[in-house]
Amino acid sequence: MRGVIGAFRELDSTVEAIDALKHRRLGEFTVYTPTPRHEIEHAVDAPTSAVRRFTLIGGLCGVTFGYWIAVWISDYWPLVVGGKAIATWIPYTIFGFEVMVLIGALSTVAGLFANARVPRITTTVGYDARFSHGDYGIWVEAAPDKIKETEELLRKAGAVEVRVER
Amino acid sequence: MATVLKPSKTDVTDVELLRRPNFATGDVRLPAVKDYEQVDDEVVATLHPTVAWFMGLGVAIFFLLIGASAWMYQIHEGLGVAGYHPPVMWGVYIITFVFWVGIGHAGTLISAILYLFRAGFRTTIYRCAEAMTVFAVMTAGLFPILHLGRPWKFFYLIPYPNWRFLWPQMKSPLVWDVFAILTYLTVSTTFLYIGLIPDIAVLRDREKNPIRRRLFSVLSLGWRNTDREWRHFSRAYLFLAAFSTPLVLSVHSVVSFDFAMSLVPGWHTTVFPPYFVAGAIYSGIGMVFTIIIPLRKWFGLKHYVTINDLDAAAKLALFTSLVVGVAYMTEWFVAWYSGNAVEQQFFANRIWGQWWWASAILYTCNMVLPLSLFSQSLRRNTTWLWILSIFINIGMWFERFVIVVPSLSHEYEPWQWAGYRPTWVDYAILCGSFGWFSMWFLLFIKQLPIVAIAEVKEIVKPRLRTRHLQAVDVTGHHAPFMPDTPGEFD
Secondary structure, eight states: OOEEEEEESOHHHHHHHHHHHHHHTOEEEEEEOSSOOHHHHHHHTOOOOTHHHHHHHHHHHHHHHHHHHHHHHHHHSOOOOTTSOSSOHHHHHHHHHHHHHHHHHHHHHHHHHHHHTOSOSOOOTTOOGGGGTTOEEEEEEEOGGGHHHHHHHHHHHTOSEEEEEO | OOOOOOOOTTTOOHHHHHHSOSOOOSSOSOTTOOSHHHHHHHHHHTTSOOHHHHHHHHHHHHHHHHHHHHHHHHHHHOGGGGTOBTTBOOOHHHHHHHHHHHHHHHHHIIIIIHHHTTOGGGTTTHHHHHHHHHHHHHHHHHHHHHTSSSGGGGGGGSOOOOTTOOOOOTTOHHHHHHHHHHHHHHHHHHHHHHHHHHHHHHHHHHOOSHHHHHHHHHHTTTOOOBHHHHHHHHHHHHHHHHHHHHHHHHHHHHHHHHHHTSOOTTTOOTTHHHHHHHHHHHHHHHHHHHHHHHHHHHTTOTTTSOHHHHHHHHHHHHHHHHHHHHHHHHHHHHHHHHOOHHHHHHHHHHHTSTTHHHHHHHHIIIIIGGGGGGSHHHHTOHHHHHHHHHHHHHHHHHHHHHHHHHHHHTOSOGGGOOOOOOOHHHHHHHHHHHHHHHHHHHHHHHHSOSSOHHHHHHTSOOOOSSOOTTTOOOOOOOOOOOOOOTTOOO
16 A cells, blocks of 8 residues: 655644645545544545444344343242242343443444454554544555656645655 | 743843733734744753653652552452441442542543634643543553452453353443443543654654653654554544544443442432443543643643633533532432432431431532632632632542442441441552542653643644735634733743
8 A cells, every 4th residue: 555644733734635636526535633623534535434323233232131031030030029020120220221231341342343444453554643632634546657747736725744655 | 910831941032021021813823933943942941851750750669659559458368348338338449440530531531522623722741631531541441350359260251262151240330330441541541652653753853862762752653643554543533533423421420330230228319320431521620620720730731731621621611510510409309309218318417417427528618619610710820729629639539439339338238337437548548549530640651751742733823935815724722811811830
């Protein structure tokens, strides 16, 4: 994977570079930011995160399992009290709720990992340690014939350092 | 009188410091923090161990060993050494269990509920509060086990296929507790860790020691701060906060069911769930003050955890103390209005009889002293806030004492009425629980950032090449406020 990486000191320079890259279509790009910024989110204009689907499915599975395990246990090992139901849904709502939260939360984390593509083995290509510190960055996976153009674009937008990486 | 700050020793002169006091304004929440690099430098600087920290850790481990020794003695001799005497078969262990679960609740309130409500003051204190939650729940979880005659069989409460073909009684509040506490511990730990991932990436990128760097690499899961990662992270964080919010309400409600589902006078009341939840949040905020006020001084973080943030948290403590006060009065009223002689007798005994001293401590600490927080100058006086927080902790422990012991010692049959006196084993294990909690907390604060670096950067103005006042969200909605009052914790 070959591309160009540019480091920016300012937020508005980064946003300008993103707009220009989208306009010129020089290749797929990744933006680095030390903290989430709405300006970058709007400039990138990515689709809504799919994590919510993991949360919903996990929560539904959890609530189903929570009720089921309580009812199944009560039927399998009945503690019979005269006039009382063997399995009753009102106290079992506690299990339904708790297991919904548990499985829903863990599914959300699984959704985060799957969608954000973490854990990641290496951070070396197309990354610079300054991007977790105070600088913004853009990594462009440009075709060999567009490397030069990409470098120029990033510099013009205000990049303080531009380098080609493979 | 403004607090003179020492935010950065590298490039800020004294004159500049005096020109930039710790005043928030409408659009700048952390005026003494000028850029992202300063946040990294100052927060990471807090991670270097000091002699005082080692001494503190040593004291915590010493207390823990005292508690562990007492527990070993109890296992050898039996539960009788713990001061139990019929009919009072719940004592310090259950009191302390409820106390520590309650402590945890403010952490989740601050980190999750206030996140959903977009309360800006949570940003700088939530990491501390969330870590407190995890360690408090870890501590609480020990007490039901300590309370068992055969603690090595605690796993019988967990429903799993087993050779005994035995399953727990799913209608028992104790089994509800197991589900509630385990879920709470898991979700709180997950929430803490997910929030830590970007900050661990900061540590990874700054670490020089190859072993620690490798460790941080693994813990940060290769986090790179990409727009894709942040997009999914923000959404996942929101959902985790949304899950944690009802969890705060449910867990202590379930804990209150341990009492409210019985027919014991003083326990069998529908006010218990909201009363327990409000009390839990109140006690947790007290513990947050106990921890954060010294930490912000020792770590030089007064310009992050500002007086404004503490003021807002103090208002929350005041509100929850009022809710708790109403719950106490509701209990009295219902006992009187019910016309139930047993209930009335019990409350008379609790307030004027055998346990008057415990009730006096409880009502003084939880209803009277917090009224001082109506005064703005006292809310902004960190010395008073810290002293008050100690009273809150004491008051909330005694609240649980007053719930557990007087009810059991004064049930229906007068011939059963008895007293209760904790033994040295109870006190040693109580000390051990504080040692256990403090040990984990002290280890945490020197390994991982106590202030959420990435979230604090969100409320610091980003660097701009040109002025775009309308385009940049600086996330500051606090009204201008008075300078720091005399009484700042020094």
